Amino acid sequence: MSSSEHDSGQDRHRQGLSRLRDLCAGDGERLDLLEAGLALSTLHAEERLDLVPFRQHVAAMADEVADLVRRRGAQPEALADVIARAYAYRGDSETYDDLQNADLVRVIERRKGLPVALSILYLHVARAQAWQAEGLAFPGHFLIRIGIDGARHVVDPFHDGSVRDAAELRGLLQQVLGPGAELKPVHFDPVPDRDVLLRLENNVRLRLVKRENWTETARSLERMLAIAPDRPDLLFEAGQVNARLDKRRAAIAAYERLLALDDALADPELRHRTETLLQELRRGLN
Numbered sequence: 001m002s003s004s005e006h007d008s009g010q011d012r013h014r015q016g017l018s019r020l021r022d023l024c025a026g027d028g029e030r031l032d033l034l035e036a037g038l039a040l041s042t043l044h045a046e047e048r049l050d051l052v053p054f055r056q057h058v059a060a061m062a063d064e065v066a067d068l069v070r071r072r073g074a075q076p077e078a079l080a081d082v083i084a085r086a087y088a089y090r091g092d093s094e095t096y097d098d099l100q101n102a103d104l105v106r107v108i109e110r111r112k113g114l115p116v117a118l119s120i121l122y123l124h125v126a127r128a129q130a131w132q133a134e135g136l137a138f139p140g141h142f143l144i145r146i147g148i149d150g151a152r153h154v155v156d157p158f159h160d161g162s163v164r165d166a167a168e169l170r171g172l173l174q175q176v177l178g179p180g181a182e183l184k185p186v187h188f189d190p191v192p193d194r195d196v197l198l199r200l201e202n203n204v205r206l207r208l209v210k211r212e213n214w215t216e217t218a219r220s221l222e223r224m225l226a227i228a229p230d231r232p233d234l235l236f237e238a239g240q241v242n243a244r245l246d247k248r249r250a251a252i253a254a255y256e257r258l259l260a261l262d263d264a265l266a267d268p269e270l271r272h273r274t275e276t277l278l279q280e281l282r283r284g285l286n
Contacts, residue, residue, distance in 0.1 A: 009046075016043045020226040024194060031193040034058055034104075034124040036227070037117070040201060041105035043223055054108050058121060061087060062128035069129060076146045076153040079122055080161025087111065089118060091158030102203040115142035116199045118157035123196075135191035138169070140176035142199065145188070154188075197227045217241050218250075232263045232270060239274070243281060252281050 020039040023032055038051050061082050068078040083089050092101050092112040100106035100113075104120060107113035119135055122144055126133035132147030136154065143164070146153045154164045164172070166183065173181045191199070205220040221238045228234065235258035242251035255278040258264055264271045 012048055013043065017222065017226050020223065021229075024197065024227045029192050029194075031197070033120045033193055033196060036197050037104035037120045037200060040197070040223060041103050043219075044099075044103050044204070045105070049105060051105075054105055057108060058124060059128075061121070062125045065125055066129060074129070074131070074148045076148065076155055076163050077161075079125060079146070079155060080163075083122060083125065083157075084160040089113075089121065089157075090160060091115060091118065097207055099204060099207055102200055102207075104200075114200075114203055115156075115158040116196060116203065119144050120196065120200065122155060122157045122161065135193075135196045136188060137191050137195075137199075138187055139173055141172055142191075145190070194228055198224055198231075201227065214241055214244050218245060218247070229257075230261055230263075232258055232261055232267070235261075236270065236274060239277065243277070248281050248284055252278060252285075255281070 016039060020036060020043065023036045023039055034055070038054060042049050042051070064082045064086065065078045068081060069075070072078070088111050090112050092098065092110075092114070095101070096114070100110060102114050102117055104113075104117055107117045107121075116135070119142055123133045123135065126144070126146050134145055136143045136145055141156070141158065144155050144157060146155055154169060156162045156164050162168075169187075170181075170183055173183060173187065201220060201224050205217060205224065208217040208220055218238065218241045221234060221241060224234050225231070225238060235254050239251045239254035239258070242248075242254060255274050258274050259271065259278070264274065
């Protein structure tokens with residue numbers, strides 16, 4: 001790679017992070033999940049991506065759902081009829097751990113992905129109908145809930161957009177927690193949009209950690225901190241990973257940001273561990 005190509009790549013990376021930060025700025029619960037997911041994809045890509053075709057593709061799905069709603073009435077099944085049946089989106093159970101399954105652009109290109117990646121498409125299309133739509137961190141399986149005319153429906157994007165009833169949800173729960181598990185209100189707590197994006201990128205981070213690819217893990221943490229800059233757990237891990245890579249100044253910066261948070265004051269053990277690691281790093285610079 002030439003120096004000009006390297007500089008261009010660095011500029012694109014900085015611009016991509018800035019774009020992601022702007023999309024995730026503020027404390028509001030609602031974010032533009034599609035745009036933020038596409039912004040993450042630009043940061044995964046080695047070359048510049050043209051996002052226009054992907055936006056147009058998702059807009060076309062939203063338009064087709066709107067057409068179905070006009071003809072048949074507002075029903076959650078319209079999402080599956082368009083996204084799963086007409087456009088053939090499905091969960092990738094064969095190569096579940098493939099990093100492409102957590103990259104929204106690659107999910108759109110391949111028409112398959114992880115539950116949370118598919119959920120972003122379903123949430124966007126549902127919200128385009130002015131329906132209430134939110135993610136659910138159901139045990140072992142990310143789902144979404146759609147509110148239409150006062151009725152609430154749980155949709156499973158990974159399994160062809162199926163609308164799940166209570167018996168099916170209980171069965172899913174018992175597959176994860178055992179045969180005696182019962183549905184509880186906590187299983188239906190909504191997931192803030194910021195956490196949906198973190199969950200998407202965390203799938204990338206976990207697979208990179210498993211491969212012990214610490215350089216790319218550091219970059220994944222950088223993306224997660226662009227989404228949620230004040231998460232103590234992310235700052236602490238960023239410090240650890242950068243220290244492992246011998247990027248001492250980056251590690252020090254992460255630990256210093258962590259210690260400046262009120263959350264660090266509320267957790268004496270975390271604060272002590274961070275201060276100890278920070279002192280060791282600072283001594284190493286002398």
